[in-house]
Amino acid sequence: MALALVLILVVVGSVLFHVLSPWWWTPIASNWRYIDDTILITFWITGIVFVAVVLFVAYCLIRFRYQPGRQAVYEPENKRLEWGLTIATAVGVAAMLAPGLIVWNHFITVPADATEVEALGQQWQWSYRLPGKDGKLGLSGTQNVSTNNPLGLSSHDPNAKDDLVIEAADLHLQVDKPVKLLMRSVDVIHDFYVPEFRAKMDIVPGMVTYVWFTPTRTGTFETFCAEYCGTGHYTMRSKVVVDNEADYQTWLGEQKTFESMMAQAAHINTAASDQEPGDQGAESMGVKR
DSSP: OHHHHHHHHHHHHHHHHHHHOSOOOOOOOSSTHHHHHHHHHHHHHHHHHHHHHHHHHHHHHHHTOOOTTOOOOOOOOOHHHHHHHHHHHHHHHHHHHHHHHHHHHHHHOOOTTOEEEEEEEETTEEEEEEOOTTSOOOOBOGGGOOSSOTTOBOTTOGGGTTOEEEOSSOEEEETTOOEEEEEEESSSOEEEEEGGGTEEEEEOTTOOEEEEEOOOSOEEEEEEEOSOOSTTGGGOEEEEEEEOHHHHHHHHHTSOBHHHHHHHHHHHHHHHHHSOHHHHHHHHTTOOO
16 A cells, blocks of 8 residues: 555656646747657657556555455456557557657758758867858868868868858857758767757768758857767857848858968968068067068
Protein backbone atom coordinates (compact mmCIF):
# COMPACT_ATOMS: atom_id res chain seq x y z
CA MET A 1 0.00 0.00 0.00
CA ALA A 2 2.85 2.39 0.81
CA LEU A 3 4.51 1.67 -2.54
CA ALA A 4 1.22 2.21 -4.38
CA LEU A 5 0.79 5.56 -2.63
CA VAL A 6 4.33 6.57 -3.64
CA LEU A 7 3.60 5.74 -7.30
CA ILE A 8 0.40 7.80 -7.23
CA LEU A 9 2.30 10.74 -5.74
CA VAL A 10 4.96 10.41 -8.46
CA VAL A 11 2.26 10.69 -11.14
CA VAL A 12 0.58 13.69 -9.50
CA GLY A 13 3.92 15.42 -8.89
CA SER A 14 5.10 14.83 -12.47
CA VAL A 15 1.91 16.23 -13.99
CA LEU A 16 1.94 19.30 -11.72
CA PHE A 17 5.63 19.91 -12.44
CA HIS A 18 5.08 19.95 -16.21
CA VAL A 19 1.94 22.07 -16.00
CA LEU A 20 3.33 24.63 -13.53
CA SER A 21 7.01 24.54 -14.53
CA PRO A 22 8.55 27.93 -15.44
CA TRP A 23 11.15 26.25 -17.72
CA TRP A 24 9.25 26.35 -20.98
CA TRP A 25 10.68 27.19 -24.39
CA THR A 26 11.76 30.68 -25.33
CA PRO A 27 9.18 32.62 -27.40
CA ILE A 28 9.56 31.57 -31.01
CA ALA A 29 10.93 34.05 -33.56
CA SER A 30 10.84 32.06 -36.79
CA ASN A 31 8.53 29.94 -38.94
CA TRP A 32 9.38 26.69 -37.13
CA ARG A 33 6.36 26.41 -34.86
CA TYR A 34 6.00 22.94 -36.43
CA ILE A 35 8.85 21.77 -34.21
CA ASP A 36 7.12 22.97 -31.03
CA ASP A 37 3.88 21.28 -32.11
CA THR A 38 5.70 18.00 -32.78
CA ILE A 39 7.36 18.06 -29.36
CA LEU A 40 4.01 18.79 -27.68
CA ILE A 41 2.40 15.83 -29.47
CA THR A 42 5.25 13.61 -28.24
CA PHE A 43 4.86 14.96 -24.69
CA TRP A 44 1.13 14.25 -24.71
CA ILE A 45 1.48 10.69 -26.01
CA THR A 46 4.39 9.70 -23.76
CA GLY A 47 2.80 11.53 -20.82
CA ILE A 48 -0.49 9.64 -21.16
CA VAL A 49 1.38 6.34 -21.43
CA PHE A 50 3.51 7.21 -18.38
CA VAL A 51 0.45 8.07 -16.27
CA ALA A 52 -1.47 4.99 -17.45
CA VAL A 53 1.38 2.54 -16.79
CA VAL A 54 2.31 3.90 -13.35
CA LEU A 55 -1.32 4.11 -12.21
CA PHE A 56 -1.90 0.57 -13.51
CA VAL A 57 1.02 -0.69 -11.45
CA ALA A 58 -0.37 1.12 -8.40
CA TYR A 59 -3.81 -0.42 -9.06
CA CYS A 60 -2.27 -3.88 -9.28
CA LEU A 61 -0.42 -3.37 -6.00
CA ILE A 62 -3.69 -2.47 -4.30
CA ARG A 63 -6.03 -4.89 -6.11
CA PHE A 64 -3.80 -7.95 -5.96
CA ARG A 65 -2.00 -7.33 -2.71
CA TYR A 66 -1.26 -10.25 -0.44
CA GLN A 67 -4.16 -11.62 1.56
CA PRO A 68 -4.15 -14.74 3.70
CA GLY A 69 -5.61 -17.72 1.85
CA ARG A 70 -5.53 -16.11 -1.61
CA GLN A 71 -3.66 -17.93 -4.35
CA ALA A 72 -2.27 -16.45 -7.57
CA VAL A 73 -3.74 -17.61 -10.88
CA TYR A 74 -1.26 -18.72 -13.55
CA GLU A 75 -2.25 -17.30 -16.94
CA PRO A 76 0.75 -17.42 -19.37
CA GLU A 77 -1.16 -16.03 -22.38
CA ASN A 78 -3.95 -13.57 -23.00
CA LYS A 79 -4.57 -13.03 -26.73
CA ARG A 80 -6.98 -10.17 -26.18
CA LEU A 81 -4.53 -8.27 -23.99
CA GLU A 82 -1.60 -8.95 -26.33
CA TRP A 83 -3.46 -7.72 -29.42
CA GLY A 84 -4.74 -4.67 -27.58
CA LEU A 85 -1.25 -3.68 -26.39
CA THR A 86 0.25 -4.31 -29.85
CA ILE A 87 -2.32 -2.16 -31.64
CA ALA A 88 -2.17 0.63 -29.04
CA THR A 89 1.64 0.69 -29.19
CA ALA A 90 1.65 0.79 -33.00
CA VAL A 91 -0.85 3.67 -33.05
CA GLY A 92 1.15 5.61 -30.45
CA VAL A 93 4.47 5.18 -32.27
CA ALA A 94 2.88 6.16 -35.60
CA ALA A 95 1.32 9.24 -33.98
CA MET A 96 4.77 10.32 -32.80
CA LEU A 97 6.66 9.53 -36.02
CA ALA A 98 4.23 10.93 -38.60
CA PRO A 99 4.40 14.60 -37.50
CA GLY A 100 8.20 14.34 -37.28
CA LEU A 101 8.45 13.07 -40.86
CA ILE A 102 6.20 15.88 -42.09
CA VAL A 103 8.25 18.51 -40.24
CA TRP A 104 11.52 17.00 -41.49
CA ASN A 105 10.24 17.29 -45.05
CA HIS A 106 9.59 21.01 -44.45
CA PHE A 107 12.97 21.34 -42.75
CA ILE A 108 14.97 20.12 -45.76
CA THR A 109 12.83 21.76 -48.46
CA VAL A 110 14.30 25.23 -48.92
CA PRO A 111 12.15 27.95 -50.57
CA ALA A 112 13.35 29.06 -53.99
CA ASP A 113 13.59 32.71 -52.87
CA ALA A 114 15.75 31.98 -49.79
CA THR A 115 18.97 34.02 -49.52
CA GLU A 116 22.09 31.94 -49.01
CA VAL A 117 24.23 33.02 -46.05
CA GLU A 118 27.31 31.22 -44.80
CA ALA A 119 28.32 30.59 -41.18
CA LEU A 120 31.84 29.46 -40.35
CA GLY A 121 32.55 27.71 -37.06
CA GLN A 122 36.07 28.01 -35.69
CA GLN A 123 37.52 27.56 -32.21
CA TRP A 124 36.02 29.63 -30.64
CA GLN A 125 34.12 32.14 -32.71
CA TRP A 126 31.47 32.51 -35.42
CA SER A 127 32.09 34.31 -38.70
CA TYR A 128 29.63 34.93 -41.51
CA ARG A 129 29.49 35.65 -45.24
CA LEU A 130 26.71 37.21 -47.28
CA PRO A 131 26.38 37.50 -51.06
CA GLY A 132 27.22 40.84 -52.66
CA LYS A 133 25.36 42.71 -55.36
CA ASP A 134 25.47 39.70 -57.70
CA GLY A 135 23.41 37.71 -55.19
CA LYS A 136 25.80 34.73 -55.33
CA LEU A 137 28.28 33.34 -52.85
CA GLY A 138 31.72 32.66 -54.29
CA LEU A 139 33.69 29.46 -53.87
CA SER A 140 35.47 28.80 -50.60
CA GLY A 141 37.54 26.10 -48.95
CA THR A 142 39.43 25.47 -45.75
CA GLN A 143 42.67 25.19 -47.74
CA ASN A 144 42.38 28.93 -48.45
CA VAL A 145 42.00 29.97 -44.80
CA SER A 146 44.73 32.33 -43.64
CA THR A 147 45.19 35.40 -41.43
CA ASN A 148 44.18 37.68 -44.31
CA ASN A 149 41.47 35.32 -45.57
CA PRO A 150 39.72 33.98 -42.43
CA LEU A 151 36.77 32.45 -44.30
CA GLY A 152 38.87 30.79 -47.00
CA LEU A 153 37.29 32.45 -50.05
CA SER A 154 38.73 31.70 -53.47
CA SER A 155 40.54 34.72 -54.91
CA HIS A 156 40.16 33.19 -58.41
CA ASP A 157 36.36 33.14 -58.32
CA PRO A 158 34.85 36.44 -59.58
CA ASN A 159 31.65 35.73 -57.62
CA ALA A 160 33.60 35.90 -54.36
CA LYS A 161 34.96 39.42 -54.84
CA ASP A 162 31.82 41.24 -53.73
CA ASP A 163 30.94 38.81 -50.94
CA LEU A 164 30.53 40.52 -47.56
CA VAL A 165 32.81 39.11 -44.85
CA ILE A 166 31.78 39.43 -41.20
CA GLU A 167 34.60 38.07 -39.06
CA ALA A 168 33.87 37.33 -35.39
CA ALA A 169 30.94 39.77 -35.36
CA ASP A 170 27.15 39.73 -35.29
CA LEU A 171 25.04 38.51 -38.20
CA HIS A 172 22.20 40.74 -39.39
CA LEU A 173 19.16 39.39 -41.23
CA GLN A 174 16.03 40.96 -42.65
CA VAL A 175 12.71 40.16 -41.03
CA ASP A 176 10.22 37.99 -42.98
CA LYS A 177 12.86 36.98 -45.54
CA PRO A 178 13.75 33.25 -45.77
CA VAL A 179 17.41 32.40 -45.24
CA LYS A 180 19.35 29.25 -46.13
CA LEU A 181 22.28 29.09 -43.74
CA LEU A 182 25.22 27.12 -45.16
CA MET A 183 27.61 26.00 -42.43
CA ARG A 184 31.28 24.96 -42.47
CA SER A 185 33.96 24.23 -39.89
CA VAL A 186 37.71 24.70 -40.21
CA ASP A 187 38.71 22.57 -37.23
CA VAL A 188 36.34 20.39 -35.15
CA ILE A 189 32.61 19.62 -34.93
CA HIS A 190 30.49 22.60 -33.94
CA ASP A 191 26.71 23.08 -33.75
CA PHE A 192 24.85 26.24 -34.75
CA TYR A 193 21.90 26.90 -32.44
CA VAL A 194 19.54 29.84 -32.02
CA PRO A 195 16.87 28.80 -29.46
CA GLU A 196 14.28 31.35 -30.62
CA PHE A 197 14.59 30.16 -34.22
CA ARG A 198 14.44 26.44 -33.32
CA ALA A 199 17.33 26.19 -35.81
CA LYS A 200 20.00 23.69 -34.77
CA MET A 201 22.44 21.73 -36.91
CA ASP A 202 25.83 20.06 -36.53
CA ILE A 203 28.77 21.46 -38.51
CA VAL A 204 31.15 18.71 -39.54
CA PRO A 205 34.66 19.40 -40.87
CA GLY A 206 34.87 18.60 -44.58
CA MET A 207 31.10 18.92 -45.08
CA VAL A 208 28.61 21.71 -45.77
CA THR A 209 25.44 21.39 -43.72
CA TYR A 210 22.48 23.74 -43.74
CA VAL A 211 19.30 24.90 -42.07
CA TRP A 212 16.72 27.34 -43.36
CA PHE A 213 14.34 29.60 -41.49
CA THR A 214 12.37 32.80 -41.83
CA PRO A 215 12.82 35.36 -39.00
CA THR A 216 9.37 36.54 -38.01
CA ARG A 217 10.14 39.41 -35.62
CA THR A 218 12.89 41.96 -35.15
CA GLY A 219 15.26 41.73 -32.23
CA THR A 220 18.62 40.39 -31.10
CA PHE A 221 18.99 36.66 -30.53
CA GLU A 222 21.97 34.80 -29.12
CA THR A 223 23.77 32.10 -31.09
CA PHE A 224 25.35 29.18 -29.26
CA CYS A 225 27.63 26.33 -30.16
CA ALA A 226 25.66 23.30 -28.95
CA GLU A 227 28.45 20.76 -29.48
CA TYR A 228 31.43 20.57 -27.12
CA CYS A 229 34.36 21.84 -29.20
CA GLY A 230 37.20 22.32 -26.73
CA THR A 231 38.19 24.26 -23.65
CA GLY A 232 36.78 27.55 -24.99
CA HIS A 233 33.42 26.02 -25.97
CA TYR A 234 31.51 28.16 -23.46
CA THR A 235 32.79 31.38 -25.09
CA MET A 236 31.69 30.44 -28.61
CA ARG A 237 28.76 32.79 -28.86
CA SER A 238 27.47 35.34 -31.31
CA LYS A 239 24.29 37.27 -32.02
CA VAL A 240 21.78 37.29 -34.84
CA VAL A 241 20.16 40.70 -35.23
CA VAL A 242 16.90 40.75 -37.16
CA ASP A 243 16.31 44.17 -38.72
CA ASN A 244 13.60 45.84 -40.72
CA GLU A 245 14.45 46.52 -44.35
CA ALA A 246 15.83 50.04 -43.84
CA ASP A 247 18.12 49.09 -40.94
CA TYR A 248 19.27 45.97 -42.75
CA GLN A 249 20.26 47.91 -45.87
CA THR A 250 22.13 50.42 -43.73
CA TRP A 251 24.07 47.63 -42.04
CA LEU A 252 24.88 46.01 -45.40
CA GLY A 253 26.38 49.25 -46.64
CA GLU A 254 28.79 49.33 -43.68
CA GLN A 255 30.31 45.88 -44.34
CA LYS A 256 33.56 45.12 -46.16
CA THR A 257 33.69 43.06 -49.31
CA PHE A 258 36.22 40.29 -49.79
CA GLU A 259 37.92 42.29 -52.55
CA SER A 260 38.39 45.40 -50.38
CA MET A 261 39.56 43.29 -47.45
CA MET A 262 42.23 41.58 -49.56
CA ALA A 263 43.31 44.91 -51.07
CA GLN A 264 43.70 46.39 -47.60
CA ALA A 265 45.74 43.37 -46.47
CA ALA A 266 47.98 43.63 -49.54
CA HIS A 267 48.55 47.34 -48.87
CA ILE A 268 49.53 46.65 -45.27
CA ASN A 269 51.92 43.85 -46.32
CA THR A 270 53.51 46.06 -48.99
CA ALA A 271 54.01 48.92 -46.53
CA ALA A 272 55.59 46.56 -44.01
CA SER A 273 57.98 45.06 -46.57
CA ASP A 274 59.04 48.51 -47.81
CA GLN A 275 60.11 49.57 -44.35
CA GLU A 276 63.79 48.78 -43.82
CA PRO A 277 65.06 47.27 -40.56
CA GLY A 278 67.42 50.24 -40.13
CA ASP A 279 64.52 52.66 -40.37
CA GLN A 280 62.61 50.73 -37.72
CA GLY A 281 65.59 50.88 -35.36
CA ALA A 282 66.08 54.60 -35.95
CA GLU A 283 62.41 55.35 -35.40
CA SER A 284 62.35 53.31 -32.20
CA MET A 285 65.15 55.55 -30.82
CA GLY A 286 63.41 58.74 -31.92
CA VAL A 287 66.02 59.49 -34.67
CA LYS A 288 64.78 61.27 -37.79
CA ARG A 289 66.53 61.09 -41.15
